Amino acid sequence: MNADSPMTPPQSAPTGGVIETQAVIVGSGAAGAVLAKELAEAGIDVVVLEAGAWHVPERDFNQREETMLGRLFYDQGARTTTDLGVTIMHGRGVGGSTVHNISLCMAPVAGILDRWAEEYGLMGMRAPDLEPAVRRVWDHLGINPIAPEHINANNRMVQQGAERLGWRGFIPHHNRVDCLQTGFCILGCTYNRKQSMLITYVPRAQRAGARIYPHARAARVLVEGDRAVGVEVEALDPQTGTVRNTFTVRARSVILSAGALLSPALLLKSGLANSSGLLGKRLHLHPSVVVGGIFDERIEGWRGVPQTYIVDEFAHFYRNGHDGYLIIPVFAHPGTAAVMSPATGAAHASVMARYPYLSAAAPMVHDETHGTLDVLRDGRLEVRYWPNEGDQRWLIDGIRRTAELYFAAGAREVMLPYGEGVLIRSPRELDVVERRGIRKYDVAVASVHPQGSAPMSADPKQGIVDVHCETHDVRNLFVCDASVFPTSLGTPPMVPTAAVAAHTAAWMVGERRRLFE
Numbered sequence: 001m002n003a004d005s006p007m008t009p010p011q012s013a014p015t016g017g018v019i020e021t022q023a024v025i026v027g028s029g030a031a032g033a034v035l036a037k038e039l040a041e042a043g044i045d046v047v048v049l050e051a052g053a054w055h056v057p058e059r060d061f062n063q064r065e066e067t068m069l070g071r072l073f074y075d076q077g078a079r080t081t082t083d084l085g086v087t088i089m090h091g092r093g094v095g096g097s098t099v100h101n102i103s104l105c106m107a108p109v110a111g112i113l114d115r116w117a118e119e120y121g122l123m124g125m126r127a128p129d130l131e132p133a134v135r136r137v138w139d140h141l142g143i144n145p146i147a148p149e150h151i152n153a154n155n156r157m158v159q160q161g162a163e164r165l166g167w168r169g170f171i172p173h174h175n176r177v178d179c180l181q182t183g184f185c186i187l188g189c190t191y192n193r194k195q196s197m198l199i200t201y202v203p204r205a206q207r208a209g210a211r212i213y214p215h216a217r218a219a220r221v222l223v224e225g226d227r228a229v230g231v232e233v234e235a236l237d238p239q240t241g242t243v244r245n246t247f248t249v250r251a252r253s254v255i256l257s258a259g260a261l262l263s264p265a266l267l268l269k270s271g272l273a274n275s276s277g278l279l280g281k282r283l284h285l286h287p288s289v290v291v292g293g294i295f296d297e298r299i300e301g302w303r304g305v306p307q308t309y310i311v312d313e314f315a316h317f318y319r320n321g322h323d324g325y326l327i328i329p330v331f332a333h334p335g336t337a338a339v340m341s342p343a344t345g346a347a348h349a350s351v352m353a354r355y356p357y358l359s360a361a362a363p364m365v366h367d368e369t370h371g372t373l374d375v376l377r378d379g380r381l382e383v384r385y386w387p388n389e390g391d392q393r394w395l396i397d398g399i400r401r402t403a404e405l406y407f408a409a410g411a412r413e414v415m416l417p418y419g420e421g422v423l424i425r426s427p428r429e430l431d432v433v434e435r436r437g438i439r440k441y442d443v444a445v446a447s448v449h450p451q452g453s454a455p456m457s458a459d460p461k462q463g464i465v466d467v468h469c470e471t472h473d474v475r476n477l478f479v480c481d482a483s484v485f486p487t488s489l490g491t492p493p494m495v496p497t498a499a500v501a502a503h504t505a506a507w508m509v510g511e512r513r514r515l516f517e
Helices: 032-041 065-072 110-120 127-140 153-165 201-207 259-270 334-340 345-353 389-409 431-436 494-510 512-516
Strands: 018-020 023-026 046-049 086-088 211-213 216-224 227-236 243-250 253-256 291-294 325-330 358-365 372-375 381-384 413-416 422-424 445-447 477-479
Touching: 023 032, 023 227, 032 046, 032 201, 032 494, 046 216, 065 334, 110 127, 127 494, 153 325, 153 358, 153 389, 201 211, 216 243, 216 253, 216 259, 227 253, 253 259, 259 372, 259 381, 259 477, 291 389, 325 389, 334 345, 358 389, 389 413, 389 431, 413 431, 422 431, 494 512
Parallel strands: 018 243, 023 046, 023 253, 046 211, 086 445, 253 477
Antiparallel strands: 216 227, 227 243, 291 358, 291 413, 325 358, 372 381, 413 422
């Protein structure tokens, strides 16, 4: 067992009444866990509310899709936009999406942060400002270089194709320690080798005195005058998810870290922090589509360490925060692969027969599209998003380039992400990508990095929170998670999200008297 694993049983949600504390944090993922640990270690009394369960990996993670998708994801990993056009995967449970992610660790891109400063006045968010927080997160998560010998066949095909084409790429860092290379990262690491928030920051927060309540769903933020004073909470039955009872947490400061869908949803339900009218109006989904290369040799992409090579030849946003995409190897276990396959009937059977010979990669676009998020009267989320014309052009380019990469690597066929499936056998057939384009329901678009729905800006008319993640409209009310990114990051968000949280926590400790006393 990892030395940081919780040594005491999870605390149960209260059966009613009022809890008094200095800080209440909603959510325990990449931001919430960091805030809880940093504030608690500074001597601040912290309560963390988590709507999902508190899992013990070696007991609860059985590496089976039919079990783990329901345990680790909202809607079994099948949450979609309201019109079913885009699948959105995001985590639930203590540790949030860090429990199921593939451990890609990239620092915030300087070009993106410079754009934030220039367009949104966020002078305190440039790369030098965040560097101490990034280093702190890097150390606490045990981030280290992936060993070249751990590049599995799936990733090797991507690397081989890129190198033959002369495209820039790199072996990334990850937060696995002594990885056993089982390939089950997306279903949770039962061996505690992935240094997720569940086994790093959460137990450290707990040891520092933070009270962490699973199955505790925030229902409404409480405000008195112009200041947040607490949260109304629904205690959920662990088996059925129904509301068992309610209780209240009274706090000097309230911090929402429930992610880019649920943090703005809670503010909308509470009728708060939206004088700009932008709450839920600038949702970025960092959209991707999957392209497959079918080889004569067995790839068996489920084996080994996933996502060990990234192609950044087309990441134009590195320079000025605009345009382009990464090509990232992906893979799915059989059940998910069968569901996501763009084919039916005999064609679907044919695709699945090729499964052991398949390598898969996804161009992931740094999107400029502004999606929307709202809350319906019955409490359900309404999420609307489809890539705009510019982002569609980048997706088309990404599909073509990824197909070219696979042919360069020696693929016999390339599977394109279109309805009923399109198999091509030569780069000369790639004109089909331009003809098909990016049409809703004809191409499978997915998101694993929702962000930007409560944007940060120095100008209250252009955002929801300021550079310290405090809302412009309500004192002592913070949003600190991927919601606050004013643009798409363009890269995996775990480290940037955690770094913004560490940066914010350090500032909050300096403001202890106003915020917590």
